[in-house]
Amino acid sequence: MKGIVFTEFLDLVESKFGIETVEQIISESELESNGVYTAVGTYKFTEMASLLTNLSNLTNISPNDLLKVYGLHFFDVLVKNYGSILNMYKTPLELLESIDAHIHVAVRKLYPDAELPYFEVNKDADSKLTMIYHSSRAMYAFAHGLMEKTFEHYNEKATIKYQLLKDDGTTVKFEIIKE
Numbered sequence: 001m002k003g004i005v006f007t008e009f010l011d012l013v014e015s016k017f018g019i020e021t022v023e024q025i026i027s028e029s030e031l032e033s034n035g036v037y038t039a040v041g042t043y044k045f046t047e048m049a050s051l052l053t054n055l056s057n058l059t060n061i062s063p064n065d066l067l068k069v070y071g072l073h074f075f076d077v078l079v080k081n082y083g084s085i086l087n088m089y090k091t092p093l094e095l096l097e098s099i100d101a102h103i104h105v106a107v108r109k110l111y112p113d114a115e116l117p118y119f120e121v122n123k124d125a126d127s128k129l130t131m132i133y134h135s136s137r138a139m140y141a142f143a144h145g146l147m148e149k150t151f152e153h154y155n156e157k158a159t160i161k162y163q164l165l166k167d168d169g170t171t172v173k174f175e176i177i178k179e
Helices: 003-017 019-028 045-059 063-086 092-097 099-110 140-153
Strands: 118-125 128-134 158-164 171-178
Touching: 003 019, 003 045, 003 063, 019 045, 045 063, 063 099, 063 140, 092 099, 092 118, 092 128, 092 140, 092 171, 099 118, 140 158, 140 171
Parallel strands: none
Antiparallel strands: 118 128, 128 171, 158 171
16 A cells, blocks of 8 residues: 555544544554655555554544545545646546546556556446445545545535445445436
8 A cells, every 4th residue: 555545644643633643543553664654655554454443443433434534635635746637527427437547547657556446437327427446455435535525626516325235345336426
């Protein structure tokens, strides 16, 4: 997992819960990196899972709720660092439709070893998109936050519903209806 995901997660935790919380979840987690991350480094997903679990235990907020908030936050990071890519799309549905065909291709050029989720996309109508999320990491709530923030970025609204197709969250169906 790319280091930017860790550095931004810890920045979010610090801004929402304070530096003491960051220090506590790092000290309570089993981290091969000792909690020292660089944006361009690569780290094991188990470290993120450990940090997330300890934050959830400390705050009494579910891991999925935390991941969704993190997805909302991370979209702003994408706008700041990769706004030119996002500006290529005129609508949020157009952007979401192109995640695997264009966005993830660009990410893999920058980070060849990045392990990204993949999406099966079906545009059901001009205002409806179905996306099947696949990832061994089961971070669908993070993807949900990114989807919501995509609509906010374009000043549009949508109803986003999801259904777990596998109980472990590794395969999830999203139905997105533009309002």
